[in-house]
Amino acid sequence: MTATDTAPRQGTSAAPPVRLRDVTKRYGTGERAVTALDHLSLDFAPGTMTAVMGPSGSGKSTLLHCAAGIDRPSSGEVLIDGTDLSGLDENALTVLRRERVGFVFQAFNLVSALTAAQNVELPLRLAGARPAADEVHAALAAVGLADRHRHRPGELSGGQQQRVAIARAMIARPAVLFADEPTGALDSTASRVVLRLVRDLVDSRGQTVVMVTHDPAAAACADRVLLLADGRLADELPGGAGAGAIAARTAALEVGP
Template sequence: MNEAITRTVPEAITLQAVSKVYGKGRGAVAALREVSVGLPKGGFTAIMGPSGSGKSTFLHCAAGLDRPSAGTVKLGGTDLSGLSDTKLTELRRERAGFVFQAFNLVSSLTVSQNITLPLRLAGKRADRARLAAVLQRVGLTDRTGHRPGQLSGGQQQRVAIARALIADPEVIFADEPTGALDTMTARGVLVLLRETVDTMGQTIVMVTHDPVAAAYADTVLFLADGRIADSMHAPTAAGVADRMIRLGAWAR
C-alpha cells in the first residue's frame, strides 16, 4: 500500500504575531497588526499593498532593520528579538543581503570594490573565484574597474544585486528594486532576481508597487491596514493589479 509523503519546505523567515507601533498615546500609529506568516526557503515572495499598508515596515522587521513592538521574527532558526544591536548588525552582514531603489553604492569605489565592501566591513577577504562567478552572473565582468557614475541605472542595480549575493546570504531583501528604472531595464533586473531563485536556490523577499514586478515572484502577499489581507500563488500582472484595485477599495 502506497502512502502519500508530505514534504514541508523549511521557512527562511517566520513572523509570529508581529505588531509594530510608532509613537505613543493618541499619536500612535499601528504599522503592523499581529502578522503571522512563514516565507519559504528558496522562494520568491513579493509584498504589496496600498500606501500606508505596512509593507516597508514588514520588510524592515523581517530583515532585522527594525524591532517589532510585539511578536517574534526568526531568520532560519534564530530569534531576532533576543539579539543585541551589535549581534543584529553581524547577522544582517553575514546572513542577509539588501537591494534598495536608490542603489546605495559608494561613488568613489569601483564595481569590484562596491561588491566586496560587505566582506571587507566584516573583516573577510573576498574569494576571487566567488567574485568572478557573481560578476558573470550579473553581467558585469567587463565593468569591474568602473565607478557608479560611469554606469547606467540598470548596471548600478546589478552591482547592488551582486553586492547582496557576494556573501551567499540566506535571504535577499529587495525594497522597490526597480522603482528608479525604466521598463526595459527593470525587466532585466527582475529576470536576474528570478534566475537567482531558480538556479541558485536563493530566497528573495521583495517590496514592490508594480504588478508586473510582482508577477516574477512565486507568491504575493497583500497587506492592508497592517494585516495580511490576501495572498496569490503563481501570480500574473493582471491578477495582481485586479487584487490591488479591490484591496484599495477595501482599505478606504
C-alpha cells in the same frame, strides 16, 4: 560562478529562512500611536520568491525592515535561519544581518568613489575578510557585468548599478535576499533584466527572495503575492496569477470593500 558557489549557506535549523510570529509594530504612543503591522504571522519558504504589495501605508516597508532585522517589532517574534532576533543585542544583530541577510534598495546605495568590484566586496571587507579577486569577479559575472568591474557607479546605467547592488548583496551567500522596490528607479527594459536576474537566483540557486513592489508586472514574477492592508494580510495570490489580476486586486484594496 557555479550554483554551488552562489547557493545560500545552509543554516542550522530546518525552519524556513524567515518566520514572523504575531508581529506587531507601532510608532508613537497614546492617541498618536500608529500601528504599521498588526499581529502578522508569515513564513517565507526556502528557494521561493515572494512579492509584497498593498496601498500606501499598508505596512509593506515596515514588514521588510522588521523581517530583515533593520527595525525591531513592538511585539512578536522574527526568526532568521531559526534565530529569534529579539534575543540578540545590537552587535549580534549586526553580525547576523551581515552574514545571513542581503538587502537591495531602490536607490542602489552604491559608494560613488568605489569601482563596481570594490562595491561588491565592501560587505566582506567591513566584516574583516579579504575577498579573493576571482570571488568578486564571479559575483559580477553572475549579474552580467564582469567587463565593468573597474567602472564607478557614475559610469554605469541605472540597471547596471542595480545589478552591482545585487551582486554585493549576494556575495556573502545570504539565507534571504530582501528587495525594496528594486525596479522602482528603472525603465521597463532595465526592470525586465533585473527581474530575470532575481528570478534566476531563485530557480537556479535556491535563493529565498522577499520583494516589496508597487509594480504588478514585477509581482507576477513571484511564486506568491502577499497583499497588505492596514498592517494585516488582506489577500494572497499564487504565482502565475498575472499582472492584470494582481493590479485589479491591489486596486480593490485601495478603494476598500
